[in-house]
Structures are given as C-alpha cells and as structure tokens.
Amino acid sequence: MSKQHVIVEILPSLVAVRVTRRGEVVAHREEALDRSDWGGSWMAAQELLGAAMERLVDATGTRGCAATIVYDVPGTSCVVTRAVAKVPTAQALESACLAAESSLAESESDAVSAAHELHRSKGADGGTVHYLACAERDDTLTSLVAIAEAAGLRVYAVAPHDACAITEAVANTMGGDQRPRVVCWIGRHSMAVAISREGQLLTARSVNIGLASLVDAMLRSPGKESALALPTVRTRAEAWEFLLGTGIPMPVPGNGNPSGHVASAILPLLQPVLQRVAIEIKQSLRFEVEAGVREEAVLTLAGPGRFCPGLLETLGRYVGVEIASGAVLASAREHGASFAVADSSMAVPALLPVRVGHRRIVGRVRGGLAVGCTLALALAMQSRFWALKDIQAAQGELSGLSEQLKNAKLASDDEQRLLQVQSHVALARGWMNKQVGDGPSVSAMLHLLSSISVPEICIRSLDLTSNTTGTPQLVLFGMTPTESEGDAADAIRRYLASLEQSPLVVGAKLGATQRVEVEGRTVQSFSVTMDLATIPGNARVAIMETQP
Amino acid sequence: MSGVPKRAWVEMAVAGALAVAACTALSQTAERKADEARRMLESGRWELEQNRTRLVPEAMEAIRNLATKRRSIMLSASKLQEDESRLYARLSEIATQCAVQIDQIVPAAATAQPVTVPARDASAGTPAIGAQSTYTLTVAGTFAHVAEFVHDLESSAGFTAVRSLRMSPVDATPTSPVRAVLITDHFGIFASQLGGEEQP
Numbered sequence: 159m160s161k162q163h164v165i166v167e168i169l170p171s172l173v174a175v176r177v178t179r180r181g182e183v184v185a186h187r188e189e190a191l192d193r194s195d196w197g198g199s200w201m202a203a204q205e206l207l208g209a210a211m212e213r214l215v216d217a218t219g220t221r222g223c224a225a226t227i228v229y230d231v232p233g234t235s236c237v238v239t240r241a242v243a244k245v246p247t248a249q250a251l252e253s254a255c256l257a258a259e260s261s262l263a264e265s266e267s268d269a270v271s272a273a274h275e276l277h278r279s280k281g282a283d284g285g286t287v288h289y290l291a292c293a294e295r296d297d298t299l300t301s302l303v304a305i306a307e308a309a310g311l312r313v314y315a316v317a318p319h320d321a322c323a324i325t326e327a328v329a330n331t332m333g334g335d336q337r338p339r340v341v342c343w344i345g346r347h348s349m350a351v352a353i354s355r356e357g358q359l360l361t362a363r364s365v366n367i368g369l370a371s372l373v374d375a376m377l378r379s380p381g382k383e384s385a386l387a388l389p390t391v392r393t394r395a396e397a398w399e400f401l402l403g404t405g406i407p408m409p410v411p412g413n414g415n416p417s418g419h420v421a422s423a424i425l426p427l428l429q430p431v432l433q434r435v436a437i438e439i440k441q442s443l444r445f446e447v448e449a450g451v452r453e454e455a456v457l458t459l460a461g462p463g464r465f466c467p468g469l470l471e472t473l474g475r476y477v478g479v480e481i482a483s484g485a486v487l488a489s490a491r492e493h494g495a496s497f498a499v500a501d502s503s504m505a506v507p508a509l510l511p512v513r514v515g516h517r518r519i520v521g522r523v524r525g526g527l528a529v530g531c532t533l534a535l536a537l538a539m540q541s542r543f544w545a546l547k548d549i550q551a552a553q554g555e556l557s558g559l560s561e562q563l564k565n566a567k568l569a570s571d572d573e574q575r576l577l578q579v580q581s582h583v584a585l586a587r588g589w590m591n592k593q594v595g596d597g598p599s600v601s602a603m604l605h606l607l608s609s610i611s612v613p614e615i616c617i618r619s620l621d622l623t624s625n626t627t628g629t630p631q632l633v634l635f636g637m638t639p640t641e642s643e644g645d646a647a648d649a650i651r652r653y654l655a656s657l658e659q660s661p662l663v664v665g666a667k668l669g670a671t672q673r674v675e676v677e678g679r680t681v682q683s684f685s686v687t688m689d690l691a692t693i694p695g696n697a698r699v700a701i702m703e704t705q706p
Numbered sequence: 707m708s709g710v711p712k713r714a715w716v717e718m719a720v721a722g723a724l725a726v727a728a729c730t731a732l733s734q735t736a737e738r739k740a741d742e743a744r745r746m747l748e749s750g751r752w753e754l755e756q757n758r759t760r761l762v763p764e765a766m767e768a769i770r771n772l773a774t775k776r777r778s779i780m781l782s783a784s785k786l787q788e789d790e791s792r793l794y795a796r797l798s799e800i801a802t803q804c805a806v807q808i809d810q811i812v813p814a815a816a817t818a819q820p821v822t823v824p825a826r827d828a829s830a831g832t833p834a835i836g837a838q839s840t841y842t843l844t845v846a847g848t849f850a851h852v853a854e855f856v857h858d859l860e861s862s863a864g865f866t867a868v869r870s871l872r873m874s875p876v877d878a879t880p881t882s883p884v885r886a887v888l889i890t891d892h893f894g895i896f897a898s899q900l901g902g903e904e905q906p
Contacts, residue, residue, distance in 0.1 A: 520714045527718050531725035538729035545736035552743035559750040566757040573759045573766060579900065580773045586780055586895040589835045590865060593893050600868040601857030608850055617849065622871035702865050703779050 164218075164225040166211065166306060169319065169346055171370055171394075173207060175214040175225075185218040190395070204301055211309040221310035226508075229302055230319035230347055235262040235293040238276060238324060238362045243284035247275070254291035261293070268296040270515070272507035277328055279358040288359050290325065292318045292507050300511040315508035320364040323350035323461065325506050328362050330460045338447045338455040340479065342439060344463025346370045349435065351442045353455070360446040365438045369463055371431045373397040376424065405467025406432070436476035443477075455479045591695040594702070598622070598630040598690040603662055607634070610656045614638045614649035618683070622690075630690040633669075637681040640673055646682035647671075654686060664689040777900045786864035787839055787894025796863055797843070804855040806847030809885070814840035836895040840869070843888045849873075852886045865893035 162184075167174040174188035189210045191203070215221055235258045241250040255271040262269050273291035294316075303313045327343035327350040336356055343350040345368045352362040376397045391400050406428060407421035443452050457479050459470045474481035510518065600622060607617060621633040636653070640646045650668065657666045669685035693701075759766070786793045794811065801808045845855060852873065859866050873886040 520718075523718055527722055527725075531722070531729075534725060534729040535732075538732040541733040542736040545733070545740040548740045549736075549743045552740070552747045556743070556747050556750055559747070559754055563750060563754050563757060566754055566759070569759045570757045573761060576766065576770055576773060579777060580769060582900050583773055583776045583780065586835055586899055587776070590780075590893055590895065593836070593838055594865065594867050594891075597867060597869075599860065600871055601853060601860050604849075604853035604856055608853055619874040620871060621873075622868075624870075698860075698867065699865065701861055702783060704861070 162223065164220045164223045164311065166225050166227045166311065168207065168227060168229040168231070168302070170230060171346060173210045173214065175211070175218045175220060177218055177220060187214045187217045189214060204305060208305045208308055211305060215309045215311060223311060224314040225306060225311040226314050227302055227306055227316045228319055228322055229316065231298060233262065233295065233298070234318045234320060235259070236318050236320035236324065236364055237261055237291055239289045239291060240286055241289065243278065243287050250287065250289055251291075254289040255293065258291035258293035262295070269293045270296050270299055270509050270512060272509050274507050276325065276362065277359040281358065288362065290321055290507060292321045292509065294318065294509050296512050299509055300513065303511050303514055313510075313514065316510060317506045317508055319345070320348055320350065321506045323348060324352065324362050324364055326350070327352035327460060328359060330458065331359070332357060335456070338443070338451060340439060340443065340455050340457045341460055342435075342457065342463070342473065343461040344368055344435070344459060344469070345461050349438075349461075349463070351439055353442055353446050355447070361442055363442065367431065367434055367438070369401060369466060372401055372428055375427050375431050376400065378427070401466055406469050406472045408468060408471070432472055432476060436473055439473065439477050453479065456482045458482050587699065590699050594695045594698050596692040596695050597698060599662070599693055603632060603690060606660050606662055610653065612649055612653040612656060614645070615653045625689075630692060632688045632690055634686045634688065635683065636686070637674070637676065637683040640680050640682040650682070650684050657686065657688060662691050664691050780895050781897055781900060783864040784836065784894035784897070787837060787892040793864075793892060800858045800863060801845065801855060804847070804858060805851045806845045806855045808843060808845050810842070810844035812842040814842065834896065835899045836893060839892045841890050841892065843890060844885065845888070846883055846885045849884050852884055856888065859888070859890060867891045867893075
C-alpha cells in the first residue's frame with residue numbers, strides 16, 4: 159500500500175488540494191479566492207474558504223484523509239535564529255520559539271510555536287546551527303483546523319507558508335561552491351531569500367512580497383498608456399496569465415517596436431515591486447557577505463517565481479550579480495503554488511492548536527497505553543499459558559508418579575513384610591536354638607553302644623542325666639562273664655577303650671565293679687560314667703528341620 | 707503537556723493501573739498454581755524415592771523363597787507341639803515303625819516361655835514366640851529298636867529333644883528286652899509369630 163500525502167495550501171488568493179503518492183502528484187485541484195487580500199478580514203474569509211475546501215476535498219476524493227495544511231495568513235511569525243553548536247538543542251529550540259512568539263503581531267498569551275533545526279554548518283568551535291521557528295495565534299490555528307475538519311479532512315500538521323518557503327530556499331542553496339549562492343524563492347504572496355557559501359548557510363529570511371504584488375501592480379491605477387498598451391490585461395486572471403505567460407518584458411530601445419512598446423508600458427508599473435525585491439536581496443547580501451566577494455554571488459530563482467519569464471534576468475540585472483538557471487528542487491512543477499517540502503522528507507515546523515495538540519498527546523498516550531496494556535496482557539497470557547502448560551505437565555507427571563508410587567508402595571510394603579517375616583523366622587530360630595540348647599545326640603550314643611563289638615560285655619542299664627555343671631553324663635551298668643577274672647577285666651578295659659575312642663564320648667571313667675550271681679552264673683558287673691560331647695543347639699535344630 | 711485535562715491523566719492512570727493489576731493477577735495466579743504443582747511434583751518424587759525398594763527383585767525372590775521355606779518347615783514342625791493328639795499319633799507311628807511298645811506317655815505341665823520380641827511399637831506387648839511341652843515316655847523293646855525309636859524321635863518328630871534317658875532290662879536275663887524311660891521336650895513356634903497366617 160503506497161503512502162499518500164494530502165497537502166492543502168491556503169493562500170490569500172488560492173486554496174489548493176494536492177494528493178501525492180511516492181512523490182508524484184496524483185490529484186490536484188485548486189480554486190481561486192475572490193478576496194485577494196485577507197489583511198483585515200481573515201475571520202470573514204473563513205466561510206468562503208471552508209466552502210471552497212469542501213468542494214476541493216470532494217473533487218479529489220480525499221475525505222477522511224490525513225492532510226498537511228500549508229497556510230499563509232496575516233500575522234504569522236517565522237524567524238530564523240542562529241546559535242553555536244555547543245548550545246544544547248533544547249535550549250536553542252526554546253529560544254527560537256521565544257523569538258518567534260515575541261515577533262508575533264498579536265498577544266503572546268495564546269501563541270503556539272514550534273521550531274526545528276534548519277541547517278548545521280561545520281566550522282571552528284563546532285560550527286553554527288540555524289533554527290527555524292514559527293509562531294501563530296491559537297485561535298487562527300483552531301480556525302484552520304476547524305475548517306479543514308469541517309471539509310472532511312483529518313489534520314496531520316499545520317505549517318506556515320513562510321516556513322516552507324525558507325526551508326525550500328535553504329535546501330536549494332546548499333552546495334560546495336566558493337561563490338556566494340543566493341536562492342530567491344518567490345511565491346504568490348511571499349518570498350524567501352537564502353544565502354550560502356561553501357556549504358555554510360549565511361542567512362535565510364522571508365519577505366512579504368510575491369508574484370501577487372506584480373499582478374496587483376499591473377492592475378493598479380492603469381493609466382491611459384498602459385491600458386492602450388495592454389488592452390487584454392483587465393482582470394486579475396488576465397494579469398496572472400500575462401505574468402506567467404509573457405513575463406517581465408525586457409526594455410528594448412527604439413520606437414515602433416511592439417515589444418518595446420509593451421515593455422515601456424508595463425515596466426514602469428512593475429518596477430517598484432521589482433526594485434523592492436532586488437533591494438531585499440541586496441540587503442541580505444550586504445549584511446552577510448563582505449564586499450569584494452559580494453559581486454561574485456550567483457542568483458537562482460526557486461518556487462513559482464521561477465516560471466515567470468524574464469524575472470530572474472531582471473532581478474539579476476537589478477541586483478548586479480550573475481544569474482544561474484540551473485537545477486533547483488522540483489518544487490513548483492506544473493502547479494505554481496506547491497512546495498517540494500510539503501511532500502518530501504524535508505521537515506518544517508508543524509503547528510497545532512493547543513486543543514488539538516493536547517488531544518493528540520492524550521491520543522498518543524492512550525494509544526501507547528493501549529499498546530502497553532495489550533502487550534502486558536499478551537505477556538501475562540503468555541506467562542499464564544506457560545504456567546498452565548507447566549501445571550499440565552506437572553499433573554501428567556504427577557499422575558504417572560502416583561501410579562509408580564502405588565506400585566512402589568506395594569513393593570515396599572511387600573519388602574517390609576518380607577523382611578518382617580524373615581526377621582520373625584530368624585527370631586523364632588534363635589528362640590528355638592536357645593530352647594533346644596546344646597546337648598548330646600542320644601540316638602547317636604545308643605547307636606555307638608550297640609555297635610561296639612566286645613561280645614563279652616552286656617549292657618544292663620543306662621542312665622542319661624546331666625552332672626552338676628550341666629554336662630551330659632551317661633552312666634552305663636554292664637556285666638561280663640567271669641570264668642576268669644582276668645578275662646573280665648580285659649573285656650571291660652577293651653570296652654572302655656572303645657568308648658573313649660568315640661568322638662561322642664569326652665571322657666569315660668570306670669566305676670565300681672562287682673562279682674554277682676545272675677541266673678546261677680557268676681558275672682562281673684561294672685559301671686562306666688561317660689561325659690558326652692554336646693552338639694550345638696542350632697545344629698540340633700537343623701537336624702530336626704531336615705525331617706521329612 | 708501541562709494543558710492536558712487532569713481527568714484524562716487520571717483516567718489513563720486508572721486504566722493503566724487496572725491493566726497492570728489484571729495482568730499481575732492473571733500471571734500470579736497461574737504462577738502460584740504452577741508453583742504448587744511443582745511442589746506437589748517434588749513431593750511426589752521424594753515420596754517415590756522414599757518408597758523405592760532397596761532390594762533387587764532377584765534378591766527379593768530369593769529371600770521370599772528362603773523365608774517361605776523356613777517358615778513352612780517351622781510351622782510344620784511346630785504343629786506336633788500345638789496339637790497333643792497329633793503328637794501322640796506321630797509317636798505311635800514311630801513306635802510302630804521301630805517295633806517298640808509305648809507303655810506310657812505322661813505329659814508334664816506345658817511351659818510356655820515367652821520371648822520378648824524387639825517391639826517397633828512401644829505399645830506392643832511381649833507375646834510369646836513359642837511354647838514348650840514335656841512328656842515322659844515309657845517304651846519297651848530291644849536295645850536296637852529303642853535306639854532306632856530315639857533316633858526317629860530326634861529327627862522326625864518335630865522339634866523334639868531327648869532330655870534324659872533311663873534304660874533298664876525288663877527282667878534279669880541278659881537277652882531280655884529293655885524298658886526305656888525318656889523325658890522329651892517338644893517345642894513349637896506360634897504361627898502368629900511367623901508373620902501371621904498369610905504367606906509372605
């Protein structure tokens with residue numbers, strides 16, 4: 159989408175609406191105003207101006223568009239100030255605004271002013287900076303904005319005509335030439351003079367005189383000669399047509415020459431105006447350029463005056479400097495009342511009525527606030543989104559964890575129970591070991607006794623007890639035939655030896671022996687007391703556990 | 707700026723404050739909930755770590771098998787002590803197998819010997835782990851059969867220990883059968899002390 163500019167130009171003799179897109183004029187409508195001089199009747203002209211502007215807005219189809227208003231009404235203050243570059247910009251701008259306000263024709267109490275940097279010249283001590291400041295009465299600006307808004311436009315900025323003229327003149331005067339360069343921007347009702355040298359701006363100012371002054375001069379108190387000489391110039395339109403068509407005639411010597419006749423008729427009428435323009439240029443030169451160099455200045459025309467044939471040559475002759483019709487900014491183009499600055503990147507101080515300025519500030523702050531709130535809300539929503547995502551992830555993980563936890567608890571409980579059972583079993587085994595205690599293996603002892611092969615020995619009784627120290631003791635009563643006493647003793651000895659060889663017997667001691675009669679036979683009875691080996695309780699329990 | 711109506715500034719300040727408050731509330735509520743969820747997650751992780759078993763499944767299985775086996779053996783071996791009729795039946799069975807005659811079985815007073823369990827809970831009592839009963843058996847048979855009977859008593863009649871033995875011949879002949887008086891102790895573990903009735 160291309161950016162479209164709408165420029166509304168309000169001059170005392172003209173109101174124009176121009177639409178540009180990418181620097182090209184896509185629509186242009188203008189309407190001449192009947193009242194050529196608004197000097198004392200600006201308020202009265204507003205109704206006329208509003209009606210004309212509405213027609214032009216409709217014709218160009220710019221209703222609802224944002225527009226820059228370039229206006230030229232009496233009383234506007236537009237000054238160029240100069241400050242060294244060391245001065246802070248804010249202070250310099252403020253002082254420039256004060257200067258513009260102080261030069262305002264009316265009271266300063268309701269003045270609206272604006273300033274911006276016009277040109278920065280390099281040099282020793284940091285160089286100098288020129289500031290362009292303009293000031294206007296608030297009610298004038300309010301009226302202009304009201305007219306434009308009533309016509310269906312949205313006012314983007316309001317710029318004084320002189321500020322645009324000065325800006326454009328300065329833009330045209332820039333160059334690296336060593337000769338002073340004088341650019342004279344001439345418009346319908348005003349002109350601006352800018353002088354530079356070697357890229358340094360020397361001066362820039364506006365003068366309240368323009369092409370309309372020449373038109374007025376042609377129409378003012380026409381004498382018989384002029385009426386005879388210019389029978390076609392009777393109205394203002396015809397005068398404009400003559401000025402932009404024929405231009406300033408060159409004085410041609412000799413009677414009977416038609417050109418010379420016209421020149422001799424018209425030049426006396428135009429000469430005062432031309433002289434004044436020339437004087438303004440000369441004064442500017444005299445103030446800013448030293449003698450000797452002054453004569454080397456080159457004069458260039460810009461603005462609508464550039465399209466007035468013979469004007470540059472005439473002014474060059476009057477001022478006494480060389481003229482140059484070289485390239486200037488494509489300012490006026492085919493429409494004599496337009497500025498290049500209005501639709502280019504060149505900035506001009508923009509004025510706005512206090513109310514509109516405040517409204518705009520409030521609007522901007524509100525817009526900023528809305529953007530800020532939206533951003534904050536978006537951030538908060540994003541933060542909330544991420545937080546909710548975290549919550550969701552945590553909940554998901556938590557549900558997985560709870561499942562794991564459930565299983566883990568089951569496993570843990572199982573483990574605990576198992577360990578508890580193991581502990582109980584161990585405890586029970588310990589208890590059992592203790593209860594069973596250390597003791598002899600009675601069955602092993604009996605098996606030993608039955609396996610000892612001393613046929614002469616016959617066991618009569620056994621008595622398994624414990625002695626006073628708790629050691630198991632087996633008291634065996636036996637007998638052996640006594641055909642020979644020596645044989646009986648030998649048999650007992652061998653039996654005792656066999657017992658002592660067994661690991662089950664710790665010690666065997668022969669007790670009392672006695673010869674007794676049994677069933678008519680004499681036998682040798684004896685007793686043996688054996689200390690038995692004990693088996694640990696846990697081993698005894700282990701044996702018990704091996705049962706089928 | 708100074709000429710801008712105060713009401714506009716107040717309106718904008720209020721709007722800004724409300725917006726900031728709303729945004730803060732929105733984000734803080736969500737953040738609080740998220741923090742809570744994170745804390746719960748951390749708590750869950752900690753709890754999971756606490757409940758994680760310290761034994762690998764193979765070790766658990768081995769312990770389970772061993773404990774089950776031992777418990778089973780102990781329970782089985784303890785049943786004879788718990789049930790007198792079963793004990794008598796078993797003794798008779800052994801006597802029959804060993805060809806001895808049981809003349810008399812005289813039970814002594816059962817002596818439960820409580821063993822204090824290392825209690826985890828201070829309020830828990832001190833239940834007995836098991837009980838012991840003592841019998842006096844009078845049996846008759848050949849020496850070899852009595853020896854076999856004693857052997858079977860010691861190895862296949864539950865937790866039975868022969869405390870004393872007095873053996874003497876039935877009559878004066880050298881080859882006469884013998885009579886043996888045995889005092890036996892029978893031990894049993896209470897099933898409740900082996901992890902209850904349920905299997906581990």
